[in-house]
Amino acid sequence: MSSKTAASLLPLEVDALCYRVEREDLLKDISVTVDSAGITGILGPNGAGKSLFLRLLHGLLEPVSGEIRWHHQRLDKTIRRRQALVFQKPVLMRRSVAANIDFVLNPGTRSRQRRDEVLQHAGLYRQRSQPARLLSGGEQQRLALARALATEPEVLLLDEPCASLDSATTLQIENLLQETSARGVKIVLVTHDIGQARRLADDVIFMHGGRLLEYQTASTFFDSPSSSQARAYLDGKIVI
Amino acid sequence: MHREYDEQFRSFCIPTHRVIGALIWDSRYSLLTVTLAGFGRAIAEVGAVIIVGGNIDHLTRVMTTAIALETSKGNLALALALGFILLILALSVNAAVYALRASARRLSYA
């Protein structure tokens, strides 16, 4: 696996970002600059707009107003190609495990060896000829992650990759993420698992009701969050 | 299926021609089963029409009537042979459909 230089797409600058569907403001005036490598966690209760924000960061949705820049450039296809997004619900193709990897490898340079490497890394080599959609939930999520990594992204965006997985599988995925981060890939991780954010995140974005309420280093956020919503969220209270 | 794949393909920046190819390829079994089911219906409909109206003297002869005719003429061997062919045709079309359905489920979990 090639080791690209640390996060050349940074800084990420988000400027007065708004997203609206049918007159309903779903994301309101979000501004933030992320300039640190490592893992940025996006935390917040359900419906806070985390998934929407992630899609916007990847360019799958167009903002109604405001701007997103990666490395001072407006988001476009060339930037999206340098990123990979793992969806909350893995979207696997109706093909074998191996064929799912083959599909995203560059047609010019793909090789069986490269694919087997990717599968071995994700611990899925044994299942390579199985239909991808018959894998267990954890294996499916691992395949989705392996497929994303196979494209050698510089930025990896993840939407609750461990929701509804057991703790052993969660640990496997967390290890993969830490390893990936150590290779210099910038990771943006949406999660509502506070424990996971504590284990992985270097800095934290806290969202609530379509707004970005905090952007802090992880230690500051977990020790002394500045917003009352974040405090309540960390205390496990139900925040509305 | 397109809706399901769409965002993921856009995320990977898959060019349009590959998207179309992948959508057709990944739905090949359901497409085939649909085609065969349609084929089966057509055969059934056409068959019914022919059985009723297709037996015009000197012009056409339908297999089933031909079988009956040959039997009544005492040409049992030919009748049996024709019956056999008919049976095999029907069976193989059905077998093909079932095999396809089974492998479709196994391979693609469509």
Ligand SMILES: Nc1ncnc2c1ncn2[C@@H]1O[C@H](COP(=O)(O)OP(=O)(O)O)[C@@H](O)[C@H]1O
């Ligand atoms: N396409 C859409 N049309 C209308 N409302 C949407 C759409 N997508 C998301 N929403 C709404 O936006 C809010 C934020 O959604 P989401 O980003 O998925 O939240 P979460 O933080 O749980 O990931 C939710 O209330 C959701 O119902």
Ligand SMILES: [Mg+2]
């Ligand atoms: Mg979500």
